[in-house]
Amino acid sequence: MTDPDCLFCKIVSKDVPAQLVLDRDDVLAFRDVNPQAPTHVLVIPKQHVASLEAVPDDGGQLLASLVAACNEVAREDGVAGAYRLVTNIGRGAGQSVDHLHLHVLGGRGMTWPPG
Numbered sequence: 001m002t003d004p005d006c007l008f009c010k011i012v013s014k015d016v017p018a019q020l021v022l023d024r025d026d027v028l029a030f031r032d033v034n035p036q037a038p039t040h041v042l043v044i045p046k047q048h049v050a051s052l053e054a055v056p057d058d059g060g061q062l063l064a065s066l067v068a069a070c071n072e073v074a075r076e077d078g079v080a081g082a083y084r085l086v087t088n089i090g091r092g093a094g095q096s097v098d099h100l101h102l103h104v105l106g107g108r109g110m111t112w113p114p115g
């Protein structure tokens, strides 16, 4: 399923260009256009899912694919063992694109709590 008005669906369909890092059957990864760390990659399902909160109860395989892709991105970018995964859910938490994405952030020190 795709949403014709969704920016990340347009990246999946290649109607909007992106710097791709990984392209799998069900998952795509590309560099964030406004990076917050030396490694800042977005890992998304190719199907349109609005956020982590919208993953269906039978979405275990999708989540496994996303996590595997994040780990692969971290290895290939040389940040395995020291990176952060972030997903924002809803405007109040900072979600600006309503298509599930995991931010893979690494290559610099991280503070806690996040802002």
Ligand code: AMP
Residues within 6 Å of the ligand: 007, 016, 018, 030, 031, 032, 033, 034, 035, 042, 087, 088, 094, 095, 096, 097, 098
């Ligand atoms: P969030 O605010 O958690 O929804 O994250 C959305 C992210 O998408 C932000 O970090 C943006 O910088 C990033 N972004 C927006 N448009 C693009 C684009 N065309 N290509 C790559 N990253 C984008």
